[in-house]
Amino acid sequence: MMSHPMLPATTHDEAAAQLFVRDFKMFLTESVEPGHRARAERLDPGASSNARVETVYDRLHADEGFRAWASLRRTSQEMLWAGVSESVARQADSLEALAAAAPEHGSLTLDPNFVQPAYLDSGDVHLMPGGYAHDDGALLQGAVMDRGGAVYMLGRNGGLMNDVRGHTIVAHIFAQYPDLDPREILELGCGVGTSLIPVASAFPDAQVHGIDVGAAMLRYALARARHLGATVHLHQGDAENPPFPDASFDLVFSSVLLHETSPAAIANIMAQCYRLLKPGGVVVHLEVPNRYDELDLWGKIRGEIEADYNNEPNWKAAISADYRALLAQAGFSDIAVGYQAATSTPLRGAGGFSDTSMGTFRSWFVASARK
Template sequence: MLRNAPDHYGHAVMPQANHDEQALEDHFLALREWTARNLDPLDRRLLDEVVVPEVAEALGRAPGKSSEVRRALEAEPFHQYWLTLTLAYQDRMWHAIDESIDRQYDTLAEEVNKHVAAPLGSLRLAPDFVAPRYITAIDNHRMPGSYMVDTAEDDFRAGALYDRFSSTYLRNFNGGWKNDGRGHTVASHVLDFYPDLKPKRILDLGCSIGQSTVALAAAFPEAEIYGVDVGAPMLRYGHARAEALGAAIHFSQQNAECTDFSDGSFDLVCSAAVLHETSTKAMRAIFKESHRLLRPGGVMVHVDVPARHEHLGLWDQMRLDWESHYNNEPFMTVLARTDWMEVAKAAGFAEEKTAVGYRRGVRELDPKREDFFTKGHPEGRTMLGSWYACSSVKD
């Protein structure tokens, strides 16, 4: 069982906002929602009613891919305004929360140290660890400093920043302040597709600060839970966060492509929203590593953001491409065009035992087979409220 969170917002080590900081967070969140409600439909109309006819005339046919309309759309002043605003509210939120952490860093440090003093789980860092370039080359998702930068000894700033930002930015999309909907979705998928699996050891690859990992710990209370990630400050914070929530998780700083765990040492190997931050080569390596780490009969589950490009209209394709071109998620578009079944087969998983499709995101454990679709949701909800999932059993 997980202990209840404290009375203040979130948990004991989450940064707390004062009145003005909370007002600023709410302002930028409201601006995000206003943009989605009022400007997204207009930008969609601009593409469909103005840009597409012009491009169709030039091509002599209707455009079928976002790459065919991108240049013409980005030449439109209204779309330029949409682009600017969409980046502005996100960047300002990052910096506002970062300044809030500056104000309370010493207090947070005391809480972090208190909660790891007598741990339920563990933390293993690698001082000489070298992260892959696809992580270090950019500030992922435009997060200042990204996941790897230490600003102090035993630094946890990146984790605190990510926790507060994600709980605000994704407040209405991914499980509330815990931002753990992805973990509940993975667990629900396991209980739905593999009800006889009773995992004793679970590995969460690319666990970040353990938001999904803690959800897995709640779903499978009898299992030993492990999480690996590349960022030391993320893991320091994630360890303290899990301890504050009463979850016994064993964190270690490792590359998901090549961990130091023994062959066949896990019953369930999973990831949540990790693959879109890795290269195509790395994705294939992660699937192969998942196969190596699973015992025979063990289960792999990977869920991620991108809907398949072939299941989307042009504007939704463009919205997904925006992540790659402007939001420091360079592999998002490639992942949306990658054949996950082929990647799973190349890693050693049998096609007849592999499921690939859309899984409805849940805020709490809720295994329902009718929430899985191979071609996208019949009502067209492939972007919002669902994850693209791949799961398989090792022979």
Template structure:
């Protein structure tokens, strides 16, 4: 978090504000890095002592047993409140720099574009709860051309990921998605690319860097977030055309793109939405085009009681209601049902920089969190 300088759209915090943000980062590292292993060890001892595996609901029974222990409840409270504190300290810093943010977002001669829709309504699975506890969620828009929600997501997201996803650029997922294209579909030379669920564009810019001759698009639900994404891309020197749409059903014509991709989107949508997004990505592809859906590397690793309990805790304490379902989905079957051929599922080694300079590797085994990402891909 200390080494890379913030990119041009993030205002520099004061000394005290940076100290606050680094404190929250370190608190989260303590909660998950030091305290969680202790709770895991205790849970496994409890599971053996009361033989929860002999019941019809071992995970539920283990959770009930653990909730009787004060240290477990305190750990859960710290886990949730450290996340709330993250957004508080970042939001306070950005509020004091509202005018500076507005000035940076003013682009005189943009290379790309941003298209918002005042009548747009985000899907219920995003509106019903603030994902990651981020106040207002992805769709919040203070109005009047504001980029505040995007700035909150961008800087807060870098801290939330503890700097391990590319520091303030937060772009390793996008670079890894492009590395997957180079690894598994080296013949593809996409001329038109779209990222569905692009957020603030941190995973969109890598597509423009990897394929500089291509026309790049990004789709998401929040107007403020997309205005920020547009300004962010412009300040980074890449041309992207952003639009406020539902990834389940966009207004692009059939066969518009050579490459369609998502980065850590599917686990934040409902089960029906996953099916719709996969179908939409297939509809948008030209013959021979490729869809790449990158997800968290925990997918398909459910097996231990603690892993399954952790999935429930993520849903309840970080507003990720579809987390557990995402971990157990059969993405190969879902991709084939959506009409894809040449389907591949596995783990792409994380690209820690530009995809074209990455150590390319795709295989059946995860190399660990932040060292690889799960990918499901296929051809139209």
């Protein structure tokens, strides 16, 4: 399985523990969850009922078995981060040495006065201890995110590289904006660069920038990119207030950023994307492959579970937002809203964009437009 030098290694016992968490998560989803789904359907008061989802969700919580299952889902997430964090901490010195030995290309700009947005400060998203912005002056939080993200996605988003979303963004650009030849690119919320690197690789003549709230994330992301041969310029900052002049970029994109923000932030980010783009530039936002009004009852209850048991308070708002209207309100035209087929090998002329989702990990929701 493809990897990279900065990815924390595992001992036999650490690998076994991480695989156990992966399999435990799959057991809870594939073997236990169907029973709770069936019970939810039996408790359904009908589509005409007011507060239908909330009513069934409350009724489910009256059952000890449901509460235990929901609690175990949360526990499995806590186990994931605990195991990965312990493994990463063991390798702190070697990871710092690897980062120092990386080829010196690209750049990192940190803001010592940066304050993360309130919607991130209020809780650790995905239960990752310390959240995205935790900074101990090193790069360990980025290493935890990289290794933990691959385990969290159960290997279905590009294995240890966790890069299918980035390749899928490239595939969408090829499908919808085949004439685009960006020379200046920005990712909002770049994290450790799992989506930034595939986009940079697809457009090797471009100058590529990423912005994120986490200093430790960015330190790790730079070392990761250097070892992968990508030249990127990383900046600490907030997607609602990117520190760049007007009309700086030909392509601005995000990958599963919006559901980690807030309803007000989503609209602000759309406006910032318009400001940052040159005339003719393109914006692409990739998100989770669900739309709230297309979900069945259990799908909507799953969203409530994510909010309550996995610190995802903006999940429902993000998959309910009218992105076509938001992009138009920001000033964009040539708007495309739909689903892009997931891929690790984007090809020009392959298409793959449609109105229909093929399901989780097989496609991703995408909203894009041109200035």
